[in-house]
Amino acid sequence: MNLDQSNSCRDAELLDLIRMGDSAAFREIYEKHWSVLLNMSYKRLDRIEIAEEVVQDIFVNLFLRRAELEVRTSLEAYLKTALKYKIFDVFRSMASHARCVDALVQQQHLTSLHLKAI
Structure with missing residues (x-):
């Protein structure tokens, strides 16, 4: 048995x-x-705080779902796949946040233009 097989068994x-x-x-x-x-x-995220939070979430979910957990591949592959999807979630959240900030800035800009016109 090679090292990878040994790790998978463990x-x-x-x-x-x-x-x-x-x-x-x-x-x-x-x-x-x-x-x-x-x-x-x-x-991928280039921010240690966010990277730590993402990894921590993966392990919290692993623990919370431990009873019904079904790992069909190696645990390493399972965790890396979970990480990939968590990172996608972070990017989606960041993009949504950026759109909200842009909308607020635009609204503030229009409000200030309206007040100057009065």
């Missing part, structure tokens, strides 16, 4: 333990995958 064992509420197993997964996910997140 991750599968840890997932089984997590489903039973084993906090040590959860901590092991967290410590094993945190830095890789954080690096990937930071490379």
Whole structure:
């Protein structure tokens, strides 16, 4: 068995333990995958605070959904896919926020022009 297969087997064992509420197993997964996910997140978001929050959300969701969790691939692939979709959510949220700010600035600008005209 090569190293990747060994890691996948260990991750599968840890997932089984997590489903039973084993906090040590959860901590092991967290410590094993945190830095890789954080690096990937930071490379895409370029803001450490947001990158940390995204990765933290992934692990919170993993813990909250532990009983019904079905990982059909490797745990690493599952976590990286979850990260990808969380980052998409952040980009969508940032774009929405930017549109709201632009609309408020435009509204403020029009209000000030209207007041000057009076």
